[in-house]
Amino acid sequence: MMEFNDPGNILDIPAGTSLNFEESSAVEDALSYFVEEASSDRDGIVLSGEDCAKYIGEILKSNGNDVEFEVQATSLGLPSSNERFDIVGIVSGSPAIVEIVSRVSDSDLESIRLKMGALEKLTIGHKVFLGVDVITGGELLAGNISRSLKSLMDESGLGIILTDTTFALVCQNFDQLLLEEMPDLLYLRA
Secondary structure, three states: OOOOOOHHHHHHOOOOOEOOHHHHHHHHHHHHHHHHHHHHHOOOOOOOHHHHHHHHHHHHHHOOOOEEEEEEHHHHOOOOOOOEEEEEEEEOOEEEEEEEOOOOOHHHHHHHHHHHHHHHHOOOOOEEEEEEEHHHHHHHHOHHHHHHHHHHHHHHOOEEEEEOOOEEEEEOOHHHHOOOEOOEEEEOOO
């Protein structure tokens, strides 16, 4: 088992700070340790969408944020009576909607794109995040998913929340997902 040593309190760098190569490498090492531990603790089992929502909600709540689950779209002013949002609450101090998937597919990204378009037309001031299991985070940086995700993050402001049972990595933009900029690291607090 790998041992984690935080060189120079690298995880204390404020979210949004541009990282130089050494800092980026150190953050990547630290986060790799957390992901390996998560995978080992769960025997590589990927969290279900329901579990991802539960843990993201618990982590956000334990950090003092208001969170609601399964919110009707009509309560946010959208006309669709059947549409629901997995989580509506506060993320990094701002109103947010978190849509959950356990693994990201092209159809998930298209669904998110459509929801973001509907929200934008109604000028709903919530940032939209895609919440996924941290174990599957590497899949976000490969192939078509990466290109589509980059487009959504750069052009539409999509954020990503990579979660485990005790921590969540909140990426407001693609640079944070690539660790070129420090993401926000939230821990489950007692």
